[in-house]
Amino acid sequence: DQQVKQNSPSLSVQEGRISILNCDYTNSMFDYFLWYKKYPAEGPTFLISISSIKDKNEDGRFTVFLNKSAKHLSLHIVPSQPGDSAVYFCAASVPGYSTLTFGKGTMLLVSP
Amino acid sequence: EAGVTQFPSHSVIEKGQTVTLRCDPISGHDNLYWYRRVMGKEIKFLLHFVKESKQDESGMPNNRFLAERTGGTYSTLKVQPAELEDSGVYFCASSQIWLGGNEQFFGPGTRLTVL
Numbered sequence: 010d011q012q013v014k015q016n017s018p019s020l021s022v023q024e025g026r027i028s029i030l031n032c033d034y035t036n037s038m039f040d041y042f043l044w045y046k047k048y049p050a051e052g053p054t055f056l057i058s059i060s061s062i063k064d065k066n067e068d069g070r071f072t073v074f075l076n077k078s079a080k081h082l083s084l085h086i087v088p089s090q091p092g093d094s095a096v097y098f099c100a101a102s103v104p105g106y107s108t109l110t111f112g113k114g115t116m117l118l119v120s121p
Numbered sequence: 122e123a124g125v126t127q128f129p130s131h132s133v134i135e136k137g138q139t140v141t142l143r144c145d146p147i148s149g150h151d152n153l154y155w156y157r158r159v160m161g162k163e164i165k166f167l168l169h170f171v172k173e174s175k176q177d178e179s180g181m182p183n184n185r186f187l188a189e190r191t192g193g194t195y196s197t198l199k200v201q202p203a204e205l206e207d208s209g210v211y212f213c214a215s216s217q218i219w220l221g222g223n224e225q226f227f228g229p230g231t232r233l234t235v236l
Contacts, residue, residue, distance in 0.1 A: 011163065013163070043224055045227075050229065051229050051230075052125070052212055052214075052227030052228050052229045052230055053164070053212070053227045054227070055224040055225070055226070058224060098163075098164065100164075106177070107152065107154065107169045107176065107177060107216075108166045108169070108177065108179075108180070109154075109156075109164075109166060109225065110163075110166070111156075111163045111164040111165070112163055113161070113162060113163045114163070
């Protein structure tokens with residue numbers, strides 16, 4: 010039973026446009042959410058995170074939005090660049106536990 | 122600062138054999154985690170060490186898997202005997218402390234193929 014779902018296996022966007030990656034979760038105990046980016050043959054790299062007490066967190070071109078009532082979060086990348094092409098994983102944790110629960114990932118392809 | 126390193130990068134073994142994976146966390150990181158990703162699926166938690174102690178091993182699939190972290194530095198994950206379904210990429214991650222919002226730093230992974 011997947012607690013973190015990324016329903017889009019892939020996404021293609023043109024350079025300069027906005028990329029929106031979506032993530033849904035079912036466990037209402039999750040209180041912290043993270044996005045990781047992964048290039049082939051490398052490990053996941055932390056990108057941005059958000060606490061459940063916030064609804065938005067921004068870091069440069071990357072913004073994460075959290076809608077707790079809908080149990081939904083999204084990652085916005087503006088403007089998208091070819092170097093952003095990678096697999097993006099959504100992850101979540103519950104208070105007091107170190108476990109990160111991941112989604113299956115979304116492969117983003119940004120074309121020039 | 123060196124990142125998390127893992128050895129080997131790839132391992133191909135036959136069913137029934139034994140394989141040992143090694144992880145060297147970032148220096149000073151007390152928390153060390155093992156995860157696994159089976160092809161096309163999500164990255165799944167296996168276990169968590171705080172220094173040399175197992176804090177949470179709820180994700181270990183069965184007793185064919187044995188993880189150790191002697192001295193609280195590097196960690197090994199042994200699979201004995203390996204089965205076909207053990208194939209996947211094994212990631213190690215480390216973090217300095219665990220607080221809400223303290224992200225984990227991942228190594229490049231070990232790709233294990235069991236034939």
